[in-house]
Amino acid sequence: MRIDVFSIFPEYLAPLDLSLIGKARRTGLLDLTVHDLREFTHDRHRTVDDAPAGGGAGMVMKPEPWAEALGTLAEGPRRPTLLVPSPSGQPFTQAMARELAQQDWLAFACGRYEGIDERVYEHAATLMPVRPFSLGDYVLNGGEVAVLAVVEAVARLIPGVIGNAESLVEESHEDGLLEYPVYTKPAVWQDREVPAVLMSGHHAQIERWRRDERLRRTARRRPDLILKLDPGTLDKVDRAV
C-alpha cells in the first residue's frame, strides 16, 4: 500500500517511523511519504492560511497550496482515496479501517486552523474520491493526530504488518461486540484472582465465558452497539449465554 500525507507539521508524523509501521515501511510493505504542504507555496513567507471570508475568528487554509499538492497525486491514471480528518467528517470505524486496508493507495490531508477552503474538497473530488472522516465528537488543533491513529488502524490490517495474524481475528468491534477482559500471570495478584475458568483448561467453557463477557461488557458500556448487532452475532452469543 502507498500512503501520502500532507501537513504543515510533517515532524508530527515522525512516530510512523517507529515499531511495526516503521518496519513495514523499511521492508517495503508500506510505501508512506510525508509531504510538507509549504513546499507547494511560492511566496516569501510560505503562506498557507488567510482570514475567513465573512469574518470570524481564526484562519482558513488557502486553496492554492492544497490544489498544487493534491495535483501531484493526479498526474497518472491511478488515483488515491483522499482522507481528510475533520470534526465534521464521517465517523471512522473498524469497518472503515477494514475497507481502507483493501485500497492500494491512500492520501491524507491534515487540516489546521479553522479548516480548509471548501473549494479544495470540491476541486479534489474531480480528481479522486474524497472522504472527510472524524475520530470523534471533539476538536483537535489539526489532523495529524487523527492521521497517526487511522494509519495505525489501517496498516495493522495489511497482511504481514503485524506478526501473529490470529490476534487480528478476535478483535474488538470485528463483529460489533467489545473485547473480553484479559488476564495473565500471576494467578493471584494483590488478593485478586484470575477467573477460575481461564485456569481450567476447558476450552469450550473458556470460549463461552469470553462470549458472555463480551456481551456483558458491551451491554454495560456500549448499549448502542447492542442495537446494531447483526442477527447472526446475537444468535451466536445467545446460544453461548
Ligand SMILES: COc1cccc(COC(=O)c2cn[nH]c2)c1
Ligand atoms: C479539516 O480541517 C480541520 C480543522 C481543524 C482540525 C482538524 C483536525 O480534525 C479534528 O479536529 C478531528 C478529527 N476527528 N475529530 C476531530 C481539521
